[in-house]
Amino acid sequence: xxxxxxxxxxxxxxxxxxxxxxxxxxxxxxxxxxxxxxxxxxxxxxxxxxxxxxxxxxxxxxxxxxxxxxxxxxxxxxxxxxxxxxxxxxxxxxxxxxxxxxxxxxxxxxxxxxxxxxxxxxxxxxxxxxxxxxxxxxxxxxxxxxxxxxxxxxxxxxxxxxxxxxxxxxxxxxxxxxxxxxxxxxxxxxxxxxxxxxxxxxxxxxxxxxxxxxxxxxxxxxxxxxxxxxxxxxxxxxxxxxxxxxxxxxxxxxxxxxxxxxxxxxxxxxxxxxxxxxxxxx
Amino acid sequence: xxxxxxxxxxxxxxxxxxxxxxxxxxxxxxxxxxxxxxxxxxxxxxxxxxxxxxxxxxxxxxxxxxxxxxxxxxxxxxxxxxxxxxxxxxxxxxxxxxxxxxxxxxxxxxxxxxxxxxxxxxxxxxxxxxxxxxxxxxxxxxxxxxxxxxxxxxxxxxxxxxxxxxxxxxxxxxxxxxxxxxxxxxx
Numbered sequence: 001x002x003x004x005x006x007x008x009x010x011x012x013x014x015x016x017x018x019x020x021x022x023x024x025x026x027x028x029x030x031x032x033x034x035x036x037x038x039x040x041x042x043x044x045x046x047x048x049x050x051x052x053x054x055x056x057x058x059x060x061x062x063x064x065x066x067x068x069x070x071x072x073x074x075x076x077x078x079x080x081x082x083x084x085x086x087x088x089x090x091x092x093x094x095x096x097x098x099x100x101x102x103x104x105x106x107x108x109x110x111x112x113x114x115x116x117x118x119x120x121x122x123x124x125x126x127x128x129x130x131x132x133x134x135x136x137x138x139x140x141x142x143x144x145x146x147x148x149x150x151x152x153x154x155x156x157x158x159x160x161x162x163x164x165x166x167x168x169x170x171x172x173x174x175x176x177x178x179x180x181x182x183x184x185x186x187x188x189x190x191x192x193x194x195x196x197x198x199x200x201x202x203x204x205x206x207x208x209x210x211x212x213x214x215x216x217x218x219x220x221x222x223x224x225x226x227x228x229x230x231x232x233x234x235x236x237x238x239x240x241x242x243x244x245x246x247x248x249x250x251x252x253x254x255x256x257x258x259x260x261x262x263x264x265x266x267x268x269x270x271x272x273x274x275x276x277x278x279x280x281x282x
Numbered sequence: 283x284x285x286x287x288x289x290x291x292x293x294x295x296x297x298x299x300x301x302x303x304x305x306x307x308x309x310x311x312x313x314x315x316x317x318x319x320x321x322x323x324x325x326x327x328x329x330x331x332x333x334x335x336x337x338x339x340x341x342x343x344x345x346x347x348x349x350x351x352x353x354x355x356x357x358x359x360x361x362x363x364x365x366x367x368x369x370x371x372x373x374x375x376x377x378x379x380x381x382x383x384x385x386x387x388x389x390x391x392x393x394x395x396x397x398x399x400x401x402x403x404x405x406x407x408x409x410x411x412x413x414x415x416x417x418x419x420x421x422x423x424x425x426x427x428x429x430x431x432x433x434x435x436x437x438x439x440x441x442x443x444x445x446x447x448x449x450x451x452x453x454x455x456x457x458x459x460x461x462x463x464x465x466x467x468x469x
Binding site for chain 1: 291294295299302303306307308310311316319320323324327328331332381382383384385388390393394397408409411412413417418433436437440443444447
């Protein structure tokens with residue numbers, strides 16, 4: 001009697017575990033307990049067997065339901081249509097407006113705020129031009145596993161722009177050049193140098209000015225620096241973009257350096273970069 | 283984040299499309315028609331595309347997609363204000379322990395018909411755990427319910443399904459007996 005009782009209680013307990021046992025969700029010790037019981041209990045073994053067979057029937061029936069072959073193409077088309085409908089330009093507008101709001105609050109002052117807002121919006125929009133190349137090209141991984149040689153970079157950038165590479169290397173000895181090429185983002189061509197430092201990737205970007213494109217002047221004194229070249233600087237989340245201009249070109253440095261470090265890099269590059277670009281302009 | 287880099291559709295398609303068949307067969311097992319299932323799958327992928335920038339590459343894309351699928355499915359159900367039947371947990375259990383025999387063979391349609399007979403809440407858990415082989419934790423995440431609820435719904439769902447399978451088999455047996463001219467029910 002006691003043996004029977006014990007057996008029944010044992011089976012009752014094990015039966016409660018069987019579902020989790022079947023789904024492989026039991027702790028190792030409990031798993032062993034169940035196995036040991038099953039070894040000497042035909043009743044519970046048969047019940048487990050029934051559960052297994054029922055699951056097998058269900059799996060077979062559900063897995064036999066295949067989608068119509070056209071569904072994958074239909075989904076592909078729908079996703080691409082949705083992707084095309086979302087314009088890239090609006091991302092930048094949102095960014096520029098948001099930058100205005102953030103910087104406007106920081107600068108403060110009721111009187112000059114509208115002028116400052118205009119200034120900041122124009123500055124932000126222009127800095128976005130450099131930022132987009134870093135994001136869509138460098139951060140997208142557009143560089144080879146082995147860095148190209150200077151000769152290879154000259155082939156892509158042309159003999160004039162490739163002179164920027166040794167300048168950048170000289171000013172940034174703790175960085176490694178990963179790529180020097182001409183690329184295009186949103187239809188705009190760039191001369192693009194990608195570097196890797198301890199912190200991550202950095203881009204030095206040069207692009208020809210479009211008619212009327214220029215960093216705004218006046219109102220706010222641009223960042224004062226030893227080189228005397230007006231510098232423009234902004235930060236968005238963890239990315240910093242600094243920029244300056246020559247007669248025909250815009251130059252940007254983009255990275256995830258914190259504080260003023262990105263701006264300092266741009267300042268250190270500015271004089272010699274301007275020299276090279278000045279020669280190309282004449 | 284105010285700004286995000288443009289994600290290419292190719293990247294999304296490579297990660298997400300391989301799970302289309304699994305998503306479809308689950309949808310088809312839970313919805314009335316194949317057409318509804320196709321529509322739900324498409325809706326799922328569009329929503330997945332919209333939130334793909336929030337998906338962490340390298341994490342479980344399949345589980346993420348199933349979560350979106352059920353989110354859309356439940357949203358649909360709420361939207362149509364279907365009379366919410368008593369929660370599955372409220373369904374009284376028979377006090378007689380019942381270990382239904384499992385038929386040797388059944389047609390797929392009959393098995394799916396049996397599945398359709400058990401309450402939706404149980405059906406979802408059974409399909410996710412037994413067919414799609416998600417863990418209790420993954421099922422809980424996909425359906426937004428506690429793990430304890432997953433366990434109890436799975437247990438009862440499996441038992442109810444077996445009861446339905448046995449009944450289908452029995453009625454098929456009776457049918458066959460009648461057709462073959464034999465008298466009385468077949469065991």
